[in-house]
Amino acid sequence: MTDLFKGYKGAALSSLKSYNVRVWSEALIKTTRGDFNGIILPRSENDDDRHIVLKLPTGYNVGIDVDTITDMTEHGYKEAHYKIPEKEFPTSPDKPNVKLFGTGGTIASRLDYRTGAVIPAFSPGELY
Amino acid sequence: MVTIRVKVLQDSLVQSSILSYLLRRFGYERCKLFEGDRKHSLETNYEISKQRVGYKPRRDTLPSDYSALGFKCGLEIHQQLMTERKLFCRCPAGLYNDKTDYDAEVVRHMRPTLSELGEYDGTALMEFRTRKTIVYRLKNRTACTYEVDDTPPFKIDRQALEIALRIALMLKTNIVGELHITRKQYLDGSIPTGFQRTGIIGIEGEIPLSNRKVRIIQISLEEDSCREVSDIGHMRTYITDRLGMPLIETVTYPDMTTPDEAAEAGYYLRYLARSSGQVRSGIGAARQDVNVSITGGTRIEIKGVAHIAWIPELTHNEAFRQKALLEIAEQLNLNLDVARWKLIHKNVPPRLLSGFYSMMPDLPASHRLIAVNLPGFKNILSFFTQPRRVFADELSDRLKVIACLEKPNILVSEHCRDELVLSETDLDSLRELLKSRDNDAQVLIWGHEDDIPTAIETIDERCRMAFEGVPNETRKGLPDGTTIFERVLPGADRMYPDTDSAPIPIEDDLIEKLQQDLPPEICDRFEQLREWDVPEDTYEYLLSKNLVPVIERISGECGLTPRFVGCFLGHTLKRLEGCKPWTPGFSYSKIYGLARFVADLGLDNAILKEMLPVVYEHPNIVFDSVLTTIGYSKISREQILSHVPILRQKFNDVCTSKNPNACTDWIMGNLRKMALGNICLAELRAAIDKGVDGD
Numbered sequence: 001m002t003d004l005f006k007g008y009k010g011a012a013l014s015s016l017k018s019y020n021v022r023v024w025s026e027a028l029i030k031t032t033r034g035d036f037n038g039i040i041l042p043r044s045e046n047d048d049d050r051h052i053v054l055k056l057p058t059g060y061n062v063g064i065d066v067d068t069i070t071d072m073t074e075h076g077y078k079e080a081h082y083k084i085p086e087k088e089f090p091t092s093p094d095k096p097n098v099k100l101f102g103t104g105g106t107i108a109s110r111l112d113y114r115t116g117a118v119i120p121a122f123s124p125g126e127l128y
Numbered sequence: 129m130v131t132i133r134v135k136v137l138q139d140s141l142v143q144s145s146i147l148s149y150l151l152r153r154f155g156y157e158r159c160k161l162f163e164g165d166r167k168h169s170l171e172t173n174y175e176i177s178k179q180r181v182g183y184k185p186r187r188d189t190l191p192s193d194y195s196a197l198g199f200k201c202g203l204e205i206h207q208q209l210m211t212e213r214k215l216f217c218r219c220p221a222g223l224y225n226d227k228t229d230y231d232a233e234v235v236r237h238m239r240p241t242l243s244e245l246g247e248y249d250g251t252a253l254m255e256f257r258t259r260k261t262i263v264y265r266l267k268n269r270t271a272c273t274y275e276v277d278d279t280p281p282f283k284i285d286r287q288a289l290e291i292a293l294r295i296a297l298m299l300k301t302n303i304v305g306e307l308h309i310t311r312k313q314y315l316d317g318s319i320p321t322g323f324q325r326t327g328i329i330g331i332e333g334e335i336p337l338s339n340r341k342v343r344i345i346q347i348s349l350e351e352d353s354c355r356e357v358s359d360i361g362h363m364r365t366y367i368t369d370r371l372g373m374p375l376i377e378t379v380t381y382p383d384m385t386t387p388d389e390a391a392e393a394g395y396y397l398r399y400l401a402r403s404s405g406q407v408r409s410g411i412g413a414a415r416q417d418v419n420v421s422i423t424g425g426t427r428i429e430i431k432g433v434a435h436i437a438w439i440p441e442l443t444h445n446e447a448f449r450q451k452a453l454l455e456i457a458e459q460l461n462l463n464l465d466v467a468r469w470k471l472i473h474k475n476v477p478p479r480l481l482s483g484f485y486s487m488m489p490d491l492p493a494s495h496r497l498i499a500v501n502l503p504g505f506k507n508i509l510s511f512f513t514q515p516r517r518v519f520a521d522e523l524s525d526r527l528k529v530i531a532c533l534e535k536p537n538i539l540v541s542e543h544c545r546d547e548l549v550l551s552e553t554d555l556d557s558l559r560e561l562l563k564s565r566d567n568d569a570q571v572l573i574w575g576h577e578d579d580i581p582t583a584i585e586t587i588d589e590r591c592r593m594a595f596e597g598v599p600n601e602t603r604k605g606l607p608d609g610t611t612i613f614e615r616v617l618p619g620a621d622r623m624y625p626d627t628d629s630a631p632i633p634i635e636d637d638l639i640e641k642l643q644q645d646l647p648p649e650i651c652d653r654f655e656q657l658r659e660w661d662v663p664e665d666t667y668e669y670l671l672s673k674n675l676v677p678v679i680e681r682i683s684g685e686c687g688l689t690p691r692f693v694g695c696f697l698g699h700t701l702k703r704l705e706g707c708k709p710w711t712p713g714f715s716y717s718k719i720y721g722l723a724r725f726v727a728d729l730g731l732d733n734a735i736l737k738e739m740l741p742v743v744y745e746h747p748n749i750v751f752d753s754v755l756t757t758i759g760y761s762k763i764s765r766e767q768i769l770s771h772v773p774i775l776r777q778k779f780n781d782v783c784t785s786k787n788p789n790a791c792t793d794w795i796m797g798n799l800r801k802m803a804l805g806n807i808c809l810a811e812l813r814a815a816i817d818k819g820v821d822g823d
């Protein structure tokens with residue numbers, strides 16, 4: 001069950017549940033500040049429990065204050081996974097192995113919605 | 129993955145002289161008309177195709193012509209905010225260095241990264257293909273380690289956030305509950321990190337124009353980019369002083385249906401931002417991107433339009449360029465099948481081309497000459513695309529940007545602008561070399577051998593796109609109203625959440641506080657000026673400088689009519705600004721002080737127009753001395769009028785004019801200086817006319 005509401009807790013989680021709207025759904029959120037349309041994204045566990053994250057059709061993300069929400073409806077569902085495309089990794093048996101030590105950096109990483117941070121890209125195919 | 133080299137520069141003088149030589153050598157090509165002498169029929173293909181497209185100058189084009197084209201236009205307006213600091217670091221905002229004044233350089237190469245949804249962006253890939261070395265010039269005073277991504281962002285500048293929110297409220301947008309900072313990829317090099325930090329403040333607003341409402345898609349708060357110093361071959365140089373300064377971007381829906389409406393919306397949005405009193409003005413402080421499309425065409429983004437006044441001509445020409453490209457596609461598809469279409473290219477042996485070598489005798493040994501045959505492209509290369517531009521320019525512009533071949537970079541087989549045309553003998557040799565057929569067109573390109581594969585790819589790609597119509601791209605507007613290719617249009621796949629910034633909640637309390645003192649709407653400002661009977665020729669000046677509140681204050685507190693103050697600012701002050709920039713120390717409060725001074729002394733307000741130039745030049749002068757400087761002395765009404773009979777006598781003795789006003793004019797001329805400030809000039813004239821001569 002919690003998997004449908006990735007990262008959400010407290011007030012934000014109850015709000016999503018009460019309107020029966022899932023993470024990755026396309027939703028229309030009516031608020032006291034006007035209407036917002038977009039895809040509900042997971043929220044970082046480290047952020048507060050008062051906002052819902054929405055990806056707008058223009059590609060930008062915004063947060064919606066749950067206290068301002070007057071209605072929320074789901075009209076689609078589109079799960080996306082951030083993934084680094086793996087390329088076939090060429091190896092030759094006659095050459096010695098090489099060890100790589102990852103020292104961080106956004107470019108050599110992929111996004112982790114759970115923490116809102118990045119985790120290192122790890123497979124040789126992802127790095128290639 | 130990013131290479132960095134820092135060196136302290138010692139030889140900037142040497143560099144700048146090389147630069148100026150290169151600019152002279154390879155700068156913008158001449159915009160010469162078609163005076164070519166190839167002995168074709170009198171009516172050139174350029175003229176024939178221009179007629180086929182139905183191109184008309186803007187002054188002859190009616191709104192119904194634009195609706196027949198399906199003209200649609202939207203704007204993206206960038207406006208710098210008046211803050212003390214940059215958006216995500218503590219460097220000062222608004223300080224500019226000379227482009228040759230810097231303490232260090234950083235060198236970088238850009239690489240595309242994946243978007244949040246795991247895709248590469250087209251523009252990013254194109255930029256990667258150009259294999260550019262990017263050099264950043266840094267000055268300690270205006271940049272720190274944040275700008276080059278060696279330090280994570282600091283907390284967002286609150287001043288910038290509040291100004292942006294205030295303008296978002298003025299645009300009637302829905303304000304977000306939480307500001308999320310996004311990284312937007314920019315691989316053209318204009319940002320050293322390869323991305324811009326940006327976030328949405330509000331969505332879905334509107335502004336009222338005279339004929340329609342224009343809807344706002346969104347307003348965002350973002351960092352400004354670097355200023356470009358030069359872009360030659362594989363090296364692009366930027367200066368970082370402007371980088372990171374806060375700006376807002378307002379994006380409209382494509383609701384404008386004529387070029388004039390687009391300009392009207394541009395002005396409205398500018399006045400609106402200025403009326404906040406919290407944005408920057410001056411060169412580069414506000415820039416427009418203009419999106420244009422027609423039926424069957426594509427959304428083309430004309431970037432960085434410096435003046436709103438340029439928008440009508442640029443959008444007009446872009447609409448017809450799209451029409452021309454659609455005509456080209458129709459013509460090509462008539463006889464050719466794009467799936468089987470294939471260009472042929474050959475290395476051209478030196479000595480084969482006499483005409484070319486007389487033009488470019490010193491081509492370096494590393495350079496190659498390539499002849500390209502474009503099957504079925506006869507009369508396409510010289511096909512009209514814009515005033516003084518043909519399809520061959522579409523190839524040439526892309527060769528410059530994507531393959532880094534400096535212009536001139538192409539010669540073509542068809543009659544068009546002189547500098548693009550192959551000589552007769554060279555053309556014959558090329559046709560033979562390529563085994564061309566009658567309906568084919570030929571181009572000759574040259575450049576460093578490493579750039580040639582990309583160059584051929586670029587020509588192939590652009591020619592294939594011609595079968596489809598209008599390629600997706602961003603273009604750069606030129607002052608003559610035409611545009612050139614800038615980049616492939618970026619998609620939505622360049623967004624990535626900024627993992628270095630936490631979301632920033634936007635509380636109801638803050639919105640309520642800001643809502644309380646919003647300035648009046650611009651449409652009400654227009655109404656106000658009309659009510660005051662201020663002449664219309666001052667509106668653009670008064671609104672773009674946000675002077676309505678200044679008029680209100682001066683007229684309200686100094687006993688002047690708003691119409692007088694409107695003219696005083698919109699005519700007298702504007703004229704002074706036209707001659708010379710503001711002297712440091714001069715301000716609108718000086719003007720207020722001056723008006724107050726004149727009112728307190730009970731002087732007639734016409735004297736303000738004589739006093740203002742002195743105060744403009746010497747802002748710290750005591751107002752009493754201004755009166756001395758302009759030669760004012762206090763004289764009573766009676767004393768002034770007492771001169772009239774003598775002057776009238778004098779005039780009648782010498783006058784031969786039949787003009788009934790001549791006498792009054794001449795007497796006024798003689799008394800003007802004495803009267804100024806002491807008596808209302810209109811009143812004086814009436815008195816002279818009536819023959820009331822003081823006694």
Ligand SMILES: [Zn+2]
Nearest residue numbers: 217219271272
């Ligand atoms: Zn800084």
